[in-house]
Amino acid sequence: MMTIGAVDREKEKKAVFVTVGTTCFDALVKSVDSRHVRNELKKRGYTNLLIQMGRGSYIPRKSCGEDESLVVDYFTFSPSIADYMRSASLIISHAGSGSIFETLRLRKPLIVVVNEDLMDNHQSELAEELADRKHLFCASPQTLGQTIQTMDLDSLLPFQSGDGLPVAKLINKFLGFPAE
Amino acid sequence: MEGFYPQDSVTNLIGFVVLIVVIRLAYVLYWSGRPLRTLSQRVSTLIVLGSGGHTAEMLSIVNVLEKDRFVPRFYIAAGTDNMSLQKARVLEESLIQKEEIGNKKDIEKIACFEQIYRSREVGQSYLTSIYTTLVAILHALWLMLKFRPEVIICNGPGTCIPICLVAFIFKVIGIRWSSIFYIESIARVKRLSLSGLLLYKLHLADQFYVQWPQLQRKYQRAHYVGCLM
Numbered sequence: 001m002m003t004i005g006a007v008d009r010e011k012e013k014k015a016v017f018v019t020v021g022t023t024c025f026d027a028l029v030k031s032v033d034s035r036h037v038r039n040e041l042k043k044r045g046y047t048n049l050l051i052q053m054g055r056g057s058y059i060p061r062k063s064c065g066e067d068e069s070l071v072v073d074y075f076t077f078s079p080s081i082a083d084y085m086r087s088a089s090l091i092i093s094h095a096g097s098g099s100i101f102e103t104l105r106l107r108k109p110l111i112v113v114v115n116e117d118l119m120d121n122h123q124s125e126l127a128e129e130l131a132d133r134k135h136l137f138c139a140s141p142q143t144l145g146q147t148i149q150t151m152d153l154d155s156l157l158p159f160q161s162g163d164g165l166p167v168a169k170l171i172n173k174f175l176g177f178p179a180e
Numbered sequence: 181m182e183g184f185y186p187q188d189s190v191t192n193l194i195g196f197v198v199l200i201v202v203i204r205l206a207y208v209l210y211w212s213g214r215p216l217r218t219l220s221q222r223v224s225t226l227i228v229l230g231s232g233g234h235t236a237e238m239l240s241i242v243n244v245l246e247k248d249r250f251v252p253r254f255y256i257a258a259g260t261d262n263m264s265l266q267k268a269r270v271l272e273e274s275l276i277q278k279e280e281i282g283n284k285k286d287i288e289k290i291a292c293f294e295q296i297y298r299s300r301e302v303g304q305s306y307l308t309s310i311y312t313t314l315v316a317i318l319h320a321l322w323l324m325l326k327f328r329p330e331v332i333i334c335n336g337p338g339t340c341i342p343i344c345l346v347a348f349i350f351k352v353i354g355i356r357w358s359s360i361f362y363i364e365s366i367a368r369v370k371r372l373s374l375s376g377l378l379l380y381k382l383h384l385a386d387q388f389y390v391q392w393p394q395l396q397r398k399y400q401r402a403h404y405v406g407c408l409m
Contacts, residue, residue, distance in 0.1 A: 096232070096233065097233035097236075097365070097366055097367045097409070098232060098233050098236060101236075101366075101409040122367060122368060122371065122373070123367060125367065125368065125369040125370050125371070126366065126367045126369055128369075129369040129392065161407070161409065162391075162406045162407035162408055162409060163240055163243075163244060163408065164240045164241035164242075164243060164244045164245075164408055165244050166405040166406055167241050167361075167363060167389055167405050167408070168241060168244045168245050168246075170387060170389070170403055170405065171245075171331070171333070171361055171387070172246070172249075173215065174215050174216065174359065174361075174386065174387055175215075175216055175223060175331065175359060176215060176216050176217040177246075177249060
């Protein structure tokens with residue numbers, strides 16, 4: 001019975017991947033490192049937490065998962081971010097459009113955390129719009145724990161990726177090229 | 181008593197030149213934004229890559245452009261950005277392999293990659309920005325004289341401003357009539373970026389595209405094109 005239980009637990013590995021891209025976003029790393037957020041993640045059934053901390057200086061606590069707690073690890077940069085994203089069950093990301101659309105294309109649940117310390121904070125516009133359209137959840141470092149607690153993953157709608165065809169069509173039309 | 185007043189003729193000359201310039205400006209502004217009837221089969225195209233998310237959005241446009249029509253293609257990226265040109269080169273090389281038109285030497289005939297001096301770094305003070313912007317405009321002038329593109333496609337950030345400025349001056353002087361297309365970044369939902377606002381308000385862009393309907397409602401001359409990503 002013990003071994004079956006262990007196998008089950010292994011099967012049920014649910015990883016959370018946190019990414020700040022090439023930015024420095026200590027407030028987010030600090031927030032996911034807090035007892036509150038870790039507890040909420042645990043309560044939602046997540047087992048592993050991997051943090052890509054970018055240029056930040058705050059070092060989160062590592063944990064091997066003793067006493068049924070979350071397994072926590074971190075790194076600064078990696079060329080295989082896409083692989084970590086693919087194997088994650090939940091992604092918590094900074095508000096950069098690159099990370100956001102990469103995650104949405106993978107059809108992964110996403111919480112975008114807006115960096116309120118940025119001077120020209122236009123990035124929150126995109127996250128809020130996509131949250132209004134139910135493609136992701138939007139939070140601040142302070143409200144992250146609460147968002148994890150209350151989020152309803154079934155309410156998320158898949159994002160339909162666009163392309164450059166409408167732009168190309170208009171450019172062709174403007175220049176007087178015949179439509180294909 | 182009739183005398184010859186050289187000052188008068190100088191004033192007249194200056195007035196005449198100013199009048200010519202104003203008429204020419206009005207003419208250029210009138211015809212900017214009006215569809216062309218291109219007689220040639222091919223248009224030389226300048227593509228300004230803005231780094232990061234801007235570059236990803238721009239390459240999604242280049243991906244679907246008719247490659248035999250928009251040729252040769254000149255790619256420009258900021259000097260501090262060493263990823264964008266690499267990505268463009270990968271795209272161009274994949275095209276060549278797809279078309280099987282020959283070896284990699286052919287890429288030099290249809291695509292060219294250049295870095296441009298950046299007018300303003302994030303967080304740079306406004307005073308030093310004046311100097312660096314001047315250098316950036318001179319560099320843009322040099323690149324524009326070299327390429328003289330018929331089509332310019334750009335999507336911010338500031339890297340494209342000196343290029344568009346020079347392109348407009350070329351239009352006024354009559355060196356080259358380039359059509360400028362600007363696509364506002366997907367990250368701009370409610371307000372235009374500074375570059376976007378400049379190009380829109382000064383009528384520098386012939387066509388202006390936005391990726392969110394609420395922006396189009398606010399800026400009526402813009403075209404809504406949906407998400408590029």
